[in-house]
Amino acid sequence: MNAELQTLVADWRLAERLPWLDESRGAIRAPWRAGRLPHALLLEGAPGVGKGALADWTARLALCERRAQAPCGHCTSCHLHAAGTHPDLFRVVLGEDRKDIAVDDVRELIAALALKSYRGGAKVAIVDPADLLNANGANALLKTLEEPAPDTLLILIASHPERLPATIRSRCQRIRVPRPASADALAWLAREGDGNWQPVLALAGGGPLAALALGQAGGQALAEDMERLLDGIARRSVDLVAAAERAAKDHPQERLRWIENWITDRIRDALGSRAARHTPPIPPLPATGQRRHIRDLYTLLDDTRRAQLLLRGTANVQLLLESVLTAWAACMVPERRSGTTG
Numbered sequence: 001m002n003a004e005l006q007t008l009v010a011d012w013r014l015a016e017r018l019p020w021l022d023e024s025r026g027a028i029r030a031p032w033r034a035g036r037l038p039h040a041l042l043l044e045g046a047p048g049v050g051k052g053a054l055a056d057w058t059a060r061l062a063l064c065e066r067r068a069q070a071p072c073g074h075c076t077s078c079h080l081h082a083a084g085t086h087p088d089l090f091r092v093v094l095g096e097d098r099k100d101i102a103v104d105d106v107r108e109l110i111a112a113l114a115l116k117s118y119r120g121g122a123k124v125a126i127v128d129p130a131d132l133l134n135a136n137g138a139n140a141l142l143k144t145l146e147e148p149a150p151d152t153l154l155i156l157i158a159s160h161p162e163r164l165p166a167t168i169r170s171r172c173q174r175i176r177v178p179r180p181a182s183a184d185a186l187a188w189l190a191r192e193g194d195g196n197w198q199p200v201l202a203l204a205g206g207g208p209l210a211a212l213a214l215g216q217a218g219g220q221a222l223a224e225d226m227e228r229l230l231d232g233i234a235r236r237s238v239d240l241v242a243a244a245e246r247a248a249k250d251h252p253q254e255r256l257r258w259i260e261n262w263i264t265d266r267i268r269d270a271l272g273s274r275a276a277r278h279t280p281p282i283p284p285l286p287a288t289g290q291r292r293h294i295r296d297l298y299t300l301l302d303d304t305r306r307a308q309l310l311l312r313g314t315a316n317v318q319l320l321l322e323s324v325l326t327a328w329a330a331c332m333v334p335e336r337r338s339g340t341t342g
Contacts, residue, residue, distance in 0.1 A: 013057075013073070014050065014053040014057075015050060015053040015054045015056070015057035016057065018050050018053065018180075018188070018208075019180075019184065020049070020050075020178050020179075020180035020184060021050050021053070021054055021177065023178070024043075024054055024175050024176070024177050024178070025054065025057065027175055028041070028054075028058050028061070028175065029061065031173075032061060032062070037062075037153070038172070038173045039145075039148040039152060039153060039154060040145050040148070040153070040154040040155075040156065040171055040172040040173065041058065041153070041154070041155050041156065041172060041173050041174075041175055042130070042156045042158060042161060042164075042168075042169060042172035042173070042174045042175065043055055043155065043156065043157050043158070043175050043177055044157075044158050044159070044161040044174060044175070044176060044177065045159065045176060045177030045178065045179065046159060046179045046205055046206060046207050047159045047204075047205060047207050047210050047257075048204055048205065048206075048207020048208060048209040048210020048211065048212075048213070049177050049178065049179050049180070049206075049207045049208070049209065050177060050208075050209055051128075051157045051159075051177045052128060052157060053209075054175075054177060055126050055128065055155045055157055056081075056126075057071065058124075058153075058155055059081065059089055059124040059126060059153075059155065060073075060077075060078060060081050062122045062124050062153050063077045063078075063081060063086060063088060063089060063119075063121060063122055063124060064077055064078055065077050065078075065121070076119075077119060077121070087118035087119065088117050088118055088119055088121065088122065088123045088124065089123075089124050089125075089126075090109055090112050090113065090123070090124070090125040090126070091125070091126045091127075091128070092105050092106065092109050092125070092126070092127045092128070093128055094128075094129060094132055099132070099312050099314075100132045100133065100134040100137070100312075101127070101129075101130075101132050101133045101134065101137050102134055102136070102137055103134065103136035103137040103139075103140050105137065106133070106137040106140040106141050107140055109125055109127075109144075110140065110141075110143075110144050112125075113125060113144065113149050113152055114149060117151065121151070122151045122152070122153060123149070123151060123152045123153070124152075124153045124154075124155065125152070125153070125154050125155065126155045126157065127141070127154070127155070127156045127157065128156075128157040129157055129158055129159060130156035130157055130158045130164060130168075131158040131159060131160045131161060131163040131164055132163075132312070133164070138164065138165050138168060141154075141168065142165070142167055142168055142171070145168060145171040145172070146171065154172075156168075156172060160309075161174070163309075179206045179207060180206075180208065182198075182201065182206070185197075185201055185206065185207075185208040185211070186198060186201060188208050189201065189208055189211060189212060189215075192212055193212070193215065193216075195215055195220060196220060197211060197215065199220065199223030199224065199227065200214055200215045200219040200220055200223050202223065202258060202261060203219055203222060203223040203226065203254055203257070203258045204219070204254070204257070205257045205258075205260070205261055206261070214251075214254060219254075222250070222251055222254065222255075223258070226255060226258045226259075229243060230262070233325075233328065233329045233332050234332055238329075240322060240325045240326055240329060241322055243321075243325055244318050244319075244321040244322035244325050245318055247321045247325075248317040248318040248321055252311060252317050252320075252321060253308060253311055255321070256304055256307055256308045256311070256321070256324065257308065259304055259324060259328055260301065260304045260305060260308070263297055263300055263301045263304060263328075263331075264301065266297055266331075267294060267297050267298065267301070270293070270294045270297070271294070293331065296330070296331050297331055299327075300324075300327050300328060300331055303323070303324060303327060304324055304328075307320045307321070307323070307324050
């Protein structure tokens with residue numbers, strides 16, 4: 001992500017410029033104005049839909065010194081927030097080259113929240129991504145959620161909230177951050193920069209911010225490569241082992257997400273509940289054995305999502321991709337038996 005995009009995403013005003021966040025902001029602002037905002041929020045939604053921007057907007061809302069205009073953008077707290085130096089705003093993020101958020105990170109946060117507010121107001125903590133807390137870290141955070149300090153707001157961000165313990169989810173007000181309709185996302189992306197955004201948006205899983213970042217990192221070429229791979233598999237002209245080797249070296253997570261979206265669209269097609277298309281046209285399901293193929297697609301969907309999770313660990317990336325591509329080819333071309341050209 002380049003410096004320009006980092007500035008865009010970090011700008012709390014971004015949350016007010018994304019129309020699909022209006023409902024989510026309203027779900028936070030209304031109880032805050034009434035003095036009933038809970039001590040913990042769980043912002044959940046797909047990657048790249050603006051959860052981080054909404055979290056920053058919420059933090060500024062809670063810390064702003066001009067309650068009637070909050071977030072005003074002009075008071076001392078707002079200026080400190082903009083500079084990244086507000087003493088009552090704390091962040092726990094995934095460290096570089098780390099696969100999860102460790103218990104020591106959470107303990108450091110708990111110790112900071114136990115202190116009095118430096119500016120005599122609220123204290124806000126953002127945990128991002130909360131769904132990558134390890135077991136000990138989640139247990140430590142749970143104690144804080146059970147016995148929150150006064151005037152403290154915890155904001156958890158998660159793309160996969162189901163990975164959080166139920167005990168944590170149940171102690172938060174869950175705010176669903178929606179993925180915008182494809183047309184709305186494409187309109188926003190067109191205002192941010194020129195290009196053919198539709199395939200990049202599909203590659204990013206429908207998240208406009210993720211698409212913007214990916215587009216600036218060569219996502220157009222990557223999306224075209226996935227379309228060629230899809231076509232090659234349908235024609236049985238792809239060496240899947242070689243394809244997996246190439247994919248392992250170039251945005252494997254995004255490639256798996258693209259395949260996940262393709263599977264989801266294929267299932268919707270088969271069930272007759274097709275939503276707006278996010279992926280290239282796909283071959284029709286065989287007329288016979290449709291139920292078995294739908295079952296296979298659901299299995300492949302689970303395997304693809306599991307592979308995305310395993311990529312964060314120490315798994316062999318090429319073998320993971322080879323397994324998914326082979327199963328993907330079998331769903332597209334049921335009679336195909338191997339991971340080599342057919």
